[in-house]
Amino acid sequence: MSIFGEVPQAAPVAVFKLTADFREDQNPSKVNLGVGAYRTDECQPWVLPVVRKVEKMIADDHSLNHEYLPILGLPEFRSSASKIALGEDSPAIKDNRVGAVQCLGGTGALKIGAEFLRRWYNGTDNTKTPVYVSAPTWENHNAVFSNAGFEDIRPYKYWDAGKRGLDLEGFLGDLESAPDHSIFVLHACAHNPTGTDPTQDQWKKIADVMKRKSLFAFFDSAYQGFASGNLDKDAWAVRYFVSQGFELFCAQSFSKNFGLYNERVGNLTVVAKDQDNLNRALSQMEKIVRITWSNPPSQGARLVAITLNTPELFAEWKDNVKTMAERVLLMRAQLKEKLKALGTPGTWEHITEQIGMFSFTGLNPKQVEYLVKEKHVYQLVCEKKK
Amino acid sequence: MSARSVFDGAVFMPSQRKLLEDFKRDTHPDKVNLAGREYVGEHGHTTWLPLVRKIKQQIATDPTLTPEHPPILGIPEFTRRATELALGKDSPAIMESRVFGVQTVGCTGAVRLGAELLRSCYCSSSSWSGPILLSSPCDDSLAGTFKAAGIEDVQYYRYWDAESNGVCVENIVHDLENAPEQCVVVLFASGHRPTGAELSQEDWKRVAEVMVKRQLFPFFLIPAQGLCSGSLEQDAWPIRHCVSLGLELLCAQSFSHNFGLYGERVGHLLYVLKQNLLAVQSQAEKFVQTLWSCPPMEGARVVATVLSNPAHLVDWQESVKAIAERCMLIRERLRERLRLLGGPWHWDHIIKPGGLYCSFGLNTQQVEFLVQKKHIYLLPNGCLNVSAINSRNLDYVAESIHQALSSKL
Numbered sequence: 001m002s003i004f005g006e007v008p009q010a011a012p013v014a015v016f017k018l019t020a021d022f023r024e025d026q027n028p029s030k031v032n033l034g035v036g037a038y039r040t041d042e043c044q045p046w047v048l049p050v051v052r053k054v055e056k057m058i059a060d061d062h063s064l065n066h067e068y069l070p071i072l073g074l075p076e077f078r079s080s081a082s083k084i085a086l087g088e089d090s091p092a093i094k095d096n097r098v099g100a101v102q103c104l105g106g107t108g109a110l111k112i113g114a115e116f117l118r119r120w121y122n123g124t125d126n127t128k129t130p131v132y133v134s135a136p137t138w139e140n141h142n143a144v145f146s147n148a149g150f151e152d153i154r155p156y157k158y159w160d161a162g163k164r165g166l167d168l169e170g171f172l173g174d175l176e177s178a179p180d181h182s183i184f185v186l187h188a189c190a191h192n193p194t195g196t197d198p199t200q201d202q203w204k205k206i207a208d209v210m211k212r213k214s215l216f217a218f219f220d221s222a223y224q225g226f227a228s229g230n231l232d233k234d235a236w237a238v239r240y241f242v243s244q245g246f247e248l249f250c251a252q253s254f255s256k257n258f259g260l261y262n263e264r265v266g267n268l269t270v271v272a273k274d275q276d277n278l279n280r281a282l283s284q285m286e287k288i289v290r291i292t293w294s295n296p297p298s299q300g301a302r303l304v305a306i307t308l309n310t311p312e313l314f315a316e317w318k319d320n321v322k323t324m325a326e327r328v329l330l331m332r333a334q335l336k337e338k339l340k341a342l343g344t345p346g347t348w349e350h351i352t353e354q355i356g357m358f359s360f361t362g363l364n365p366k367q368v369e370y371l372v373k374e375k376h377v378y379q380l381v382c383e384k385k386k
Numbered sequence: 387m388s389a390r391s392v393f394d395g396a397v398f399m400p401s402q403r404k405l406l407e408d409f410k411r412d413t414h415p416d417k418v419n420l421a422g423r424e425y426v427g428e429h430g431h432t433t434w435l436p437l438v439r440k441i442k443q444q445i446a447t448d449p450t451l452t453p454e455h456p457p458i459l460g461i462p463e464f465t466r467r468a469t470e471l472a473l474g475k476d477s478p479a480i481m482e483s484r485v486f487g488v489q490t491v492g493c494t495g496a497v498r499l500g501a502e503l504l505r506s507c508y509c510s511s512s513s514w515s516g517p518i519l520l521s522s523p524c525d526d527s528l529a530g531t532f533k534a535a536g537i538e539d540v541q542y543y544r545y546w547d548a549e550s551n552g553v554c555v556e557n558i559v560h561d562l563e564n565a566p567e568q569c570v571v572v573l574f575a576s577g578h579r580p581t582g583a584e585l586s587q588e589d590w591k592r593v594a595e596v597m598v599k600r601q602l603f604p605f606f607l608i609p610a611q612g613l614c615s616g617s618l619e620q621d622a623w624p625i626r627h628c629v630s631l632g633l634e635l636l637c638a639q640s641f642s643h644n645f646g647l648y649g650e651r652v653g654h655l656l657y658v659l660k661q662n663l664l665a666v667q668s669q670a671e672k673f674v675q676t677l678w679s680c681p682p683m684e685g686a687r688v689v690a691t692v693l694s695n696p697a698h699l700v701d702w703q704e705s706v707k708a709i710a711e712r713c714m715l716i717r718e719r720l721r722e723r724l725r726l727l728g729g730p731w732h733w734d735h736i737i738k739p740g741g742l743y744c745s746f747g748l749n750t751q752q753v754e755f756l757v758q759k760k761h762i763y764l765l766p767n768g769c770l771n772v773s774a775i776n777s778r779n780l781d782y783v784a785e786s787i788h789q790a791l792s793s794k795l
Contacts, residue, residue: 002660003568003603003634006510010668013675016458037454045452052446059439059446066432067424068648070403104491104678111677115534120396140675147502147676181392216392247392261455262683277391283399291531292677294494298649299684 014139014380022378030376036192037261038226038324038357048259048320050313054303064302068295071286073102073267077301080308081267085221085235085250092242096275099282101268101289102296106222106253107140109268113218113249114148115288116281121216122181127151130182132174134158138192138220141185156184159194164350164362166196168205175209181216188221188250189234190356193380197227197355203237207244217241222253227356229325231318247272254304256357257321263300328357409763417761418779420770423579424648425613425709425742428776435646435705437698441688451687456680458671460489460654464686467693468654472608472622472637479629479658486667488655488674489681493609494531496638496655500605501535502673504636507666508603509568518570518605519561521545523767525579528572543571546581551735551747553583555592562596570603576621577610577643580769582743584614590624594631604628606637612644614740616710618703634659641689643742644706650685709773714740716772716780723784731791745769752790760786 018034031043040046058064072078078100083093092098103109114131122129127149133141135155145153156178157170175184186206191197198206210217219238225231238250254265268285272278289296307313329352336351351359361379363371371377401407409419424432434442445451459465465487469480479485490496508514516539518532529540543561547554562571573593578584585593597604606625612618625637641652659666674680692698714737721733736744748756748768756762762783764770775783 002662003509004507004659004662004666007507007662007665007669009665010672012668013458013671045454047453051453055446056443059443066434066646066649067422068642104682105680107675107679108677116396121392124395140679143672143676147673214392255455259453262453262680264678264680264682272393273391277393277396280396280398281393283401284396286401287399287530288534290527291494291534292498293491293651294527295492295649295651297491297651297682297685300682 018378018380021372025376025378027376031378033377033379036357038256038259038328041327046259046324048317050307050316050320051259051303053316054306054313057306058299058302069102069298069301071289071295072282073100073296074298074301074305076309077305078102078267080305081252081254082269084224084231084308085238085252085267085269086242086271087232087235087239090239090242092271097272097278099270099272099278101270101282101285102301103251103266103268104293104296105255105264105266106220106251107144107266108264108293108296109251109253109266110141110144110218110220111148111292112285112288113251113268114145114150115292116285117183117216117218118149119288120281120284121183130154130179132156132178132182132184134185134187134191136193137185137187141220145185158191159196159360161362164347164360165353166198166202168198168202172205172209175206175213175215178213178215180213182213183216183218184210185218185220186237188219188224188238190223190227190358192222192356193358194360195354195356195358196360198237200236200240203240207241207246211244211246217246217248219248219250221250223256223356224252225257225318225321226325226328229322229329231321242271247277254300257324258300258304258307258317260300260303263303264297265300265304332359405763405765408757412761414761416779416782418763418774418783420762420764420774420783422771422774424771425643425646425773426771427773428712430774430776432646432648435702437692437701437705438645438647438688441691441698442684445684445687445691456489456683458674458680459667460487460681461683461686461690463694464489464690465654467690468639468641469656471611471618471693472625472639472654472656473629473658474619474622474626477626477629484660484663485656485658486663487657488670489686490638490653490655491678491681492642492651492653493607493638493640494527494653495651495678495681496640496653497528497531497607498535499655499670499673499677500636500638501532501537502677503666503670504570504605505536506673507669508570515539516569517541517566518572519543519565520572521574521578523580524572524574541565545578546583546745548747551745552738553581553585553589555585555589558585558589559592559596562593562600562602565600565602568601568603570605571597572605572607573624575606575608575611575624576614577608577741577743579609579743580765580767581745582739582741582769583745584739584741585624587623587627590627594624594628594633597628597633598631604633604635606635608637609640610643610741611639612703612706613710613713613742616707616714616740618706629658641685644709645685645689645692645702647685647688650688651682652685652689710740713742713772716775717744719780720772720775720784723780724788727784727788729788729792742771742773743769744772746787748787748790755790755793756786760789762786
């Protein structure tokens with residue numbers, strides 16, 4: 001008898017199952033629109049030219065230190081990554097109240113942030129602090145916070161299926177009725193999976209309520225630069241909150257905008273009221289990292305740090321990002337036109353109104369099933385399409 | 387907005403890198419850092435093996451490699467080879483399809499993942515909280531890793547014996563005989579930190595016997611396979627022996643030391659089960675998703691490339707042997723220097739175990755003397771990293787240790 005004899009089978013992760021089914025499909029016209037990675041016009045993954053260049057530089061560099069990275073990560077990565085999120089001349093950075101933890105992708109950043117908040121926010125070890133995630137949201141948000149020990153994870157209204165857009169009234173309503181000090185997971189830009197972001201005015205209203213009720217802003221920023229093609233534009237919401245005096249977390253991922261999905265490059269940017277609070281928080285995060293993965297991996301962080309800190313490479317990277325973002329915008333426009341030209345029933349404005357890699361098409365589960373089974377066009381039942 | 391910070395409840399935690407930071411600030415010309423975790427070469431710093439450098443360059447220029455998300459459980463070629471390395475290619479457990487592996491973020495990641503799985507699956511419990519037995523002493527983060535996963539009941543079995551300056555198997559056997567049935571026991575095969583002390587094969591046979599008798603579950607840690615004895619097979623013998631006895635087990639492997647890939651965080655968690663493999667595998671996937679989603683590729687790609695190519699494999703085994711032999715040579719030379727300096731002490735315990743770490747049985751005052759007065763940095767319990775001793779500092783280190791023991795401290 002095995003000690004693990006009673007272990008139940010866990011449900012497969014939807015997006016990976018979709019990809020597995022897609023791989024087995026023999027149909028020559030098959031298309032995979034479910035995977036969360038950028039594809040070229042030839043449906044191939046794209047290694048950014050600047051990444052190829054820097055990879056080679058790293059491999060040829062004989063002076064590199066091969067030791068464990070510091071527990072909190074490569075210092076030049078952390079500081080340059082935070083600057084990307086908050087802006088080079090962010091007053092918070094100038095006040096020395098911004099710090100960061102290099103993490104294993106965006107997931108790792110969420111994990112460390114969640115573990116810290118569970119231990120030290122709103123009391124000590126307060127697992128009952130409500131955590132709000134958007135309805136819908138990235139499928140892993142719930143699991144990360146729940147595994148960190150939070151007992152009360154709730155949805156906040158976000159997507160209005162009727163008008164295929166943001167349900168601002170519902171969102172603000174949920175903010176108002178949330179217990180003070182609740183944690184809200186906000187998507188910095190290119191909301192996953194709806195592709196629908198609040199406008200600047202709408203963000204201001206959101207921030208107002210959050211300030212009044214002392215709600216904690218935990219930004220998830222996985223698509224900076226990728227959504228509009230412009231790094232600063234995509235970071236507007238985070239920077240606005242900082243300018244309003246919020247202390248906040250921003251979990252950054254460099255998977256999409258560097259095409260470094262496989263090297264797990266993430267950064268948890270921490271904005272505190274002052275340097276003293278920042279240092280205490282970081283010291284506790286170091287302890288949390290030590291018992292999770294001990295030290296983060298060096299390859300991806302080195303690559304990003306070199307790119308961000310070298311002017312010509314930085315310019316080249318911004319250009320590569322713009323290329324990706326523009327192709328996505330072009331595809332959206334072309335898809336909308338084609339659907340209109342075909343006389344497809346329904347309205348399709350939302351395809352170009354939404355932003356980023358994903359699009360909520362508004363198809364129902366039966367229509368999605370038809371596409372997968374009959375037309376070999378693979379997409380997720382929550383209607384996320386790339 | 388409130389004037390108070392939301393972080394004001396966070397208490398300051400002194401850095402665990404304090405010793406390293408002190409060393410960096412120290413301006414004494416003879417300072418020596420013997421407290422590091424990494425293997426350093428004769429030149430005094432870490433380095434890539436030439437083979438590793440070559441493969442990294444190949445990877446960097448390979449146009450067929452794409453930056454896709456790897457599978458949640460890691461690169462299949464890597465997990466397959468890492469499993470074979472630990473268990474042996476013709477392990478009955480592999481033949482019977484009773485094993486699977488997960489690529490993790492270093493050894494710590496493997497331990498954390500194993501802990502998460504035990505907490506949620508062990509003994510049909512969905513919230514198993516222990517007891518788990520660790521060696522006394524052990525790496526300072528180990529208890530914290532298990533507790534973070536929700537396994538609160540952490541206990542210890544005696545490992546290091548100050549009398550004999552080594553590991554005492556009698557104590558271990560006694561403590562395991564008295565451990566609660568079915569508890570999990572963390573066992574160390576090669577590279578025990580912070581003592582460097584190892585069990586012999588005969589000792590392992592006795593330990594395994596008790597494990598079977600009392601239905602204890604082994605969770606092996608093998609941080610430096612190949613670096614202890616110079617032989618990959620010999621260093622993995624304890625695990626293979628337990629498998630041959632029919633035990634189910636977990637094994638956390640690290641490729642940091644034996645590939646010099648410290649920064650790349652290449653780890654592996656091996657599961658050897660009797661049944662229900664797919665269900666346990668699906669649970670592992672679930673946990674990986676909440677920890678790091680999927681593991682980093684670079685380091686694992688290098689390891690997989692080496693382990694799956696016969697010529698590279700031979701090359702790598704030679705490098706591992708060379709490292710083990712250098713460590714052994716340093717130990718012998720240190721013993722000889724100390725012997726020549728005289729005194730009533732015996733130094734055989736320095737050369738008995740192999741590998742990177744060595745415990746001297748120094749007391750707190752003696753260690754403090756070495757750090758403060760001689761600028762020789764070692765761990766508080768007197769453990770030091772032998773690879774950081776070289777022809778330039780050997781005499782100074784030996785004389786200082788001699789002084790620490792001779793002075794009335």
